[in-house]
Amino acid sequence: MGFDVGVVAFNPEGWGPPDTAPAPASLGGGAAAASIPFAPFSRSDKLGRIADWTRNPAGPAALAAASRDSVFDFTSLDDSLAASAEDSSFRLVDAKPPPRHPRFGPKWRFNQRPQLPQRRDEEVEARRREAEKERARRDRHYQQNRRSYHPQHNRGGASSSAKPSVDIQPEWTMLEQIPFSSFSKLSFAVADQPEDTLVCGAIEYYDRAFDRVNPKAERRLERFKSRNFFKVTTTDDPVIRRLAENDTATVFATDAILAALMCAPRSVQSWDIVIQRVGNKLFFDKRDGSQLDLLTVNETAQEPLPEAKEDINSAHSLAVEATYINQNFSQQVLLRDDEKVTFDEPNPFASEGEEAASVGYRYRRWKLDDEISIVARCEVHAVNADPGGGRQFLTLNALNEFDPKITGVDWRQKLETQRGAVLATELKNNANKLARWTCQALLAGADMMKLGYVSRVHPRDHYNHTILTVMGYKPRDFATQINLNTANMWGIVKSIVDICMKFEEGKYVLVKDPAKPQVRIYEVPSDAFENDYVEEPLPEEEQVRPPSDDVDATAEEMDAAAEAEANNVAVAAGGEVENSAEATVA
Numbered sequence: 001m002g003f004d005v006g007v008v009a010f011n012p013e014g015w016g017p018p019d020t021a022p023a024p025a026s027l028g029g030g031a032a033a034a035s036i037p038f039a040p041f042s043r044s045d046k047l048g049r050i051a052d053w054t055r056n057p058a059g060p061a062a063l064a065a066a067s068r069d070s071v072f073d074f075t076s077l078d079d080s081l082a083a084s085a086e087d088s089s090f091r092l093v094d095a096k097p098p099p100r101h102p103r104f105g106p107k108w109r110f111n112q113r114p115q116l117p118q119r120r121d122e123e124v125e126a127r128r129r130e131a132e133k134e135r136a137r138r139d140r141h142y143q144q145n146r147r148s149y150h151p152q153h154n155r156g157g158a159s160s161s162a163k164p165s166v167d168i169q170p171e172w173t174m175l176e177q178i179p180f181s182s183f184s185k186l187s188f189a190v191a192d193q194p195e196d197t198l199v200c201g202a203i204e205y206y207d208r209a210f211d212r213v214n215p216k217a218e219r220r221l222e223r224f225k226s227r228n229f230f231k232v233t234t235t236d237d238p239v240i241r242r243l244a245e246n247d248t249a250t251v252f253a254t255d256a257i258l259a260a261l262m263c264a265p266r267s268v269q270s271w272d273i274v275i276q277r278v279g280n281k282l283f284f285d286k287r288d289g290s291q292l293d294l295l296t297v298n299e300t301a302q303e304p305l306p307e308a309k310e311d312i313n314s315a316h317s318l319a320v321e322a323t324y325i326n327q328n329f330s331q332q333v334l335l336r337d338d339e340k341v342t343f344d345e346p347n348p349f350a351s352e353g354e355e356a357a358s359v360g361y362r363y364r365r366w367k368l369d370d371e372i373s374i375v376a377r378c379e380v381h382a383v384n385a386d387p388g389g390g391r392q393f394l395t396l397n398a399l400n401e402f403d404p405k406i407t408g409v410d411w412r413q414k415l416e417t418q419r420g421a422v423l424a425t426e427l428k429n430n431a432n433k434l435a436r437w438t439c440q441a442l443l444a445g446a447d448m449m450k451l452g453y454v455s456r457v458h459p460r461d462h463y464n465h466t467i468l469t470v471m472g473y474k475p476r477d478f479a480t481q482i483n484l485n486t487a488n489m490w491g492i493v494k495s496i497v498d499i500c501m502k503f504e505e506g507k508y509v510l511v512k513d514p515a516k517p518q519v520r521i522y523e524v525p526s527d528a529f530e531n532d533y534v535e536e537p538l539p540e541e542e543q544v545r546p547p548s549d550d551v552d553a554t555a556e557e558m559d560a561a562a563e564a565e566a567n568n569v570a571v572a573a574g575g576e577v578e579n580s581a582e583a584t585v586a
Contacts, residue, residue, distance in 0.1 A: 164511055165272045165514075166509065171525070172509075172522040172523065173523045176520065177521075180264065180517040181517070183492050183495075186495055187485075188487060190367070190490055195364065195365050197248055199362050200239065201342075201343055201345075201359050201360045203360040203382055204341075204382060204383070205334065205339065205385070207333055207334055207335045208384075210333045210452075211470055215416055218466040218467060219466065221328055221332065221454060221467055222332050223328055224327070224328055227355050228354060228355065229327050229359075230347075230350070234254055235283050235285050237254075238348055239345075244283075248375055250374070251282045251283075251497055252281070253283075255376055255377065255444060256286070256440065259436040260273065261496060262490075262493060266435050267299070268300055269299055269512075270511065270512045271290070271512050272287065272509055274286065274287060274508075274510075276506075277501075296319060296322075296432065297433075298406075298430065300432060301428070312460070318402060322398075322400050329396065329467065330357070330381050330398075334382055340358075341360075341391070347361075364378055368497065379444060380446055381394060381396040382396055384448065392448055393445065393448075394447070394448050395437070395444060395446045395450070399426055399430065399451060399453055403459045409421065411468055415453060435482060435484055438475055438479050439484070442486065448472050448474060449474075453471070455468055507525070507528060509529075
């Protein structure tokens with residue numbers, strides 16, 4: 001069966017069917033067919049599909065409608081026919097990101113506002129500049145925090161420009177480097193209670209009237225220039241020398257040195273301890289003018305103190321001021337009368353006729369194990385009579401306020417109503433100092449520790465001070481309050497002693513790193529740190545003497561020189577030579 005193409009009209013004038021061409025027979029022909037409009041088009045027009053063989057219409061009617069639309073309705077071809085002709089399994093890939101949810105309310109509120117491109121760019125640039133300023137401020141604040149307090153406590157670390165407490169010489173050999181993180185894991189329980197091997201000095205009774213001092217009835221801080229305070233190191237102590245000769249212990253130290261070791265993880269500023277290994281004994285010493293002789297102020301605070309020493313609020317100036325306040329406070333709160341509590345021996349450091357401060361030295365011994373025992377010189381500052389008729393030993397220390405604008409808490413306003421807030425601020429700013437005082441009270445076996453709150457009369461006057469109040473705490477309860485673990489304290493000391501016992505005989509120095517939370521142990525020459533010592537004369541039997549003949553000759557020459565000098569003096573005075581001896585005597 002063939003395919004009938006039908007009649008195709010010829011157009012001699014152009015392209016396409018002529019205007020007078022008869023309508024196709026499929027459209028019905030005749031007059032009805034002549035009235036059907038024929039859409040004109042040109043070769044530049046984009047035509048759609050004329051025939052779609054991929055579709056399967058439902059019936060002849062659908063096919064006729066599709067054919068009619070495809071032939072005569074070119075305007076709706078791309079929208080209706082082309083869209084319906086696509087395969088149902090075909091999917092377009094949408095590369096646009098999903099719409100973001102509005103953060104602050106409906107999005108349509110913002111879309112209703114006309115956005116100007118130039119204005120939006122200015123706002124973005126302004127936000128960027130503000131973000132850079134905020135980032136720079138945070139970085140500056142972070143660096144200040146690192147200079148002021150402990151990274152692990154504090155929090156942060158010390159400044160990289162901070163110097164160690166002792167100059168590290170190039171010939172020193174570093175033997176150990178111990179981070180503070182390892183100290184927190186140590187624990188050691190001392191089995192036996194300490195025993196007093198000897199007690200020296202004399203102490204006075206505490207004046208209970210100072211327990212009633214308050215900011216409204218403050219007391220002026222007095223100065224005690226006539227009383228002498230002694231900061232004698234371990235090897236210069238005659239009592240410790242005597243105990244070492246008698247093999248009373250293997251390790252010797254003072255309470256200040258042991259407290260520095262026990263509270264090392266809380267420290268920020270640099271300090272050092274000299275360690276001497278002599279035979280099977282260890283001596284923990286401090287240098288003359290060591291940092292351990294001064295009390296730190298705001299060591300663990302967030303805001304750093306000025307570095308210029310001439311500033312009255314610098315770290316060095318405040319340390320000297322705090323030490324001066326602490327010494328005077330410990331003598332002012334006593335009953336200054338003839339009644340004192342004397343111990344086995346007098347003060348070992350005071351000369352005859354010299355007035356010493358009220359201090360009692362308890363030389364206590366702890367047994368660490370079967371081979372190692374430690375003797376430490378501990379201090380108590382006062383005594384108090386308890387209701388039972390016994391005696392209570394006290395330690396006396398003072399906190400000082402220098403500028404309420406820097407600390408953020410005004411003691412004169414807060415001490416009466418918010419004592420807890422004042423103490424919490426001091427625990428944050430002076431964590432290491434308060435922990436050391438608590439350690440010293442525990443080592444000395446004190447029954448009570450008194451803390452005085454001393455403030456400047458005026459923030460810019462660092463010479464005159466007043467006592468605002470005095471608070472008392474039991475050392476063990478206060479240690480629990482400040483999270484001071486006695487087992488960890490002794491664990492640190494035991495670990496350092498074990499390390500040093502492995503060294504050979506010689507001199508070593510333990511230095512707290514000024515920029516990192518760690519300590520280092522260096523081996524130093526035997527004559528290190530002795531440049532400031534005064535050389536003592538040799539004993540008479542060790543002095544080199546000239547021969548006897550030379551001695552006689554020298555004596556005769558000295559007599560002749562003396563006689564000639566006497567004659568010259570007599571002549572100059574207008575006298576006679578015979579009376580030269582009398583003139584010389586005159």
